[in-house]
Amino acid sequence: MTASASRKTRQKDAVWQALHAQDDFVSAQDLHKVLNDSGCRIGLATVYRRLNALHLSGNLDCIEHGGLRLYRICTAQRHHHHHLVCESCGRTIEITPPDDGWLQSVASAHGFTVSSHTLEVYGLCGDCQATQTDE
Amino acid sequence: MTASASRKTRQKDAVWQALHAQDDFVSAQDLHKVLNDSGCRIGLATVYRRLNALHLSGNLDCIEHGGLRLYRICTAQRHHHHHLVCESCGRTIEITPPDDGWLQSVASAHGFTVSSHTLEVYGLCGDCQATQTDE
């Protein structure tokens, strides 16, 4: 077993690059469009495969919203960060809870081990609060 | 405009009843199965329509996980509760964060208003930790 090599391909690189160019969560389809727009020929399925792989290997954060999956490079390998999502414009801001401790306590109180957790806060950002006047 | 009446039907009642009988989040399909099992003939589409309506009218909480939508009667108009979800057996336990305050602070620090938030904690429950021995 010669350690089934993970081959380095133009597409893998492209996906990784494109992810870095994003500063918000993107869907697979978004990323696929971005890639093709920038002249990189790549199949949608490949984008999905890459995104899944990267998520599994812990390099991508993933949130689900509105029935679709959004990915983002996991900048914080060491610290969970969560998000403040504007329900109107979709803007996302990373937030850090001051206290992860209670979570562990509560979990173990129920005999649970914690492998991951997600916290998504929905609301309106400043701009959209202003725009809320027109319904 | 004679206030387009919302008719009271056997199915509407059934869905509402069934929701009350659940003590965990359920998917539309789950609920549909439960209903048909209990002898109530109802279409899947109707369950979906009812669930959406109830969610819109603010009577149902909704979380998304694994690409599907789970609903639960919104018992806590007054207090958010979150969940401890076992990744193996799917068991769900309600947990209550000791401190919702920081959330509001962080949000307003970014100019956000908070309309809702979800916190889901994934891990393994005691039973499943024991069963983890077989891979």
Added chain:
DNA sequence: CTGGATGCAAACGCTTTGCAAATAG
């Protein structure tokens, strides 16, 4: 009666998968 509600099945949108062709090592 009348129009909202239902049931069915087809349509949908996002994601995954089968398989043959392409290509990295």
Added chain:
DNA sequence: CTATTTGCAAAGCGTTTGCATCCAG
């Protein structure tokens, strides 16, 4: 050369929708 990766298109999944029928008021 060989096996991983890709691309395409078809399949899969949960959900929504069109339309004829049904039934509450």
